[in-house]
Amino acid sequence: MAAWRRTGECPAVGVWTVEQLTEFLTFVRDDRLFVLWWLIALRGLRRAEVTGLRWIDLDTLRLLRRHERAQRGEQGDDRSPSAPMFTRTNGEAIDHKLALASGLPPVRLHDLRHGAALTLAAGADLRVVQGLLGHASIVLTADTYTSVLPQLYHDNARATARLVSSAARKTARMVRNGRRRT
Secondary structure (H helix, E strand, O other), rough: OHHHHOOOOOOOOOEEEEEEHHHHHOOOOOOOOHHHHHHHHHHOOOHHHHHHHEHHHHHOHHHHHHHHHHHHHHHOOOOOOOOOOOOOOOOOEOOOOOOOOOOOOOOHHHHHHHHHHHHOEEEOOHHHHHHHHHOOHHHHHHHHHHHHHHHHHHHHHHHHHHHHHHHHHHHHHHHHHHOOOO
């Protein structure tokens, strides 16, 4: 983030940290399209997928039901079930522009879906993330996300260090006690 603030240059693939994504979702919490931001960031929907959602596609997810009630209040009950979920207050299609007002490094709307890859940092299997993001190839998922989530490398390095340190302590105790592994 310091480099972006200093140079203004945006990376080719913008990925926020967990803290930045949390800050953004907190920043847009009262936005009438909060659910859109949430679906893209945490479920990995693409622009066309999220803008193509219709009310008829809705399952029982509580957050979407709340959005549906709010939109009904804006547009009345004469909405068609095949109408888009995310519209302007007058029912017209929306133009997605991610506000820079949050002060976070800029990401494109498509980049916001990379937040769903943070499930890797939470310990999700790479195949789960592949399915979540709709990638045809696990190689694409691995190449795209493991290279832009440095936290994964740090966590892996710490876990490896703990493993090696634990084994070294165990070996040292065995040597002190006069027992050797054969």
